[in-house]
């Protein structure tokens with residue numbers, strides 16, 4: 001099976017975790033920001049996480065350098081364009097990119113400038129390649145509720161201009177979902193779609209909390225649903241799609257081996273499994289790599305990948321017009 005040629009949909013891809021290392025290195029040098037590396041090869045270890053980290057916290061350390069170069073309009077636009085370009089070149093036809101806008105206000109950009117630059121990068125990539133993109137705004141778990149509310153408020157005017165949803169990302173171990181309930185209530189009221197990282201660091205109860213308290217329509221990862229039948233049933237009964245990212249899950253110790261990753265077991269139980277990279281650079285992975293790994297270790301067949309494409313299209317936050325266009329690619333799985 002040539003997995004690269006298969007049309008794909010990616011619903012869970014962090015922009016800051018997916019910048020080409022060569023671009024980060026080049027921009028750091030251009031902006032005279034000190035790096036403890038002389039060559040790109042040496043630099044890689046600062047932006048790629050080890051195959052196994054001690055925890056999600058160590059994995060999240062790799063976002064420091066990317067953030068330093070995501071503080072100008074030009075850089076934000078270029079970086080976003082390149083992530084879309086890399087995805088398009090491996091036949092990703094639709095991608096939902098995500099990032100936390102408040103992390104990019106350190107050198108004077110306004111909130112609107114940050115969002116507009118990223119949307120421009122998406123627009124330019126759409127014009128050049130056969131790919132569509134939309135944007136998800138991440139609230140960070142360790143941040144204050146005031147900050148979360150401010151993202152929801154300031155992002156509102158971009159709904160239907162490329163921003164489609166609100167997410168909750170960061171350290172799940174120490175910051176449970178309910179802290180940000182008010183922001184998610186407001187997001188729902190304003191018409192954002194909602195996805196939440198949950199069940200990545202051992203706490204399956206965060207999955208039901210995210211569905212019941214934060215109005216999640218999709219769950220980022222959700223691997224811990226394998227540990228509790230009620231949780232898994234709640235995911236199935238509420239038609240919640242899981243955005244699963246096997247390599248990232250192994251790095252963060254959500255799962256110990258590829259063989260034990262639950263995506264195929266969930267798929268066989270008719271859970272709405274979707275597949276993504278999470279962070280193309282931090283996890284050093286493409287979506288094609290993930291497909292290859294899954295066919296090798298979890299026995300994914302072409303029919304399984306077709307089901308994943310269908311699940312992804314149904315669960316995407318794209319307009320019905322784009323969903324209809326994406327439907328045509330299902331025929332390529334015959």
Ligand SMILES: O=c1[nH]cnc2c1ncn2[C@@H]1O[C@H](CO)[C@@H](O)[C@H]1O
Pocket residue numbers: 014015016017056060063098099100103138169170171172197200248278279
């Ligand atoms: O797998 C993950 N789990 C939780 N948070 C994450 C993951 N990957 C990235 N981020 C966090 O999301 C922020 C916005 O893109 C990143 O800066 C990173 O801190």
Ligand SMILES: [Zn+2]
Pocket residue numbers: 012014169197220278
């Ligand atoms: Zn993520």
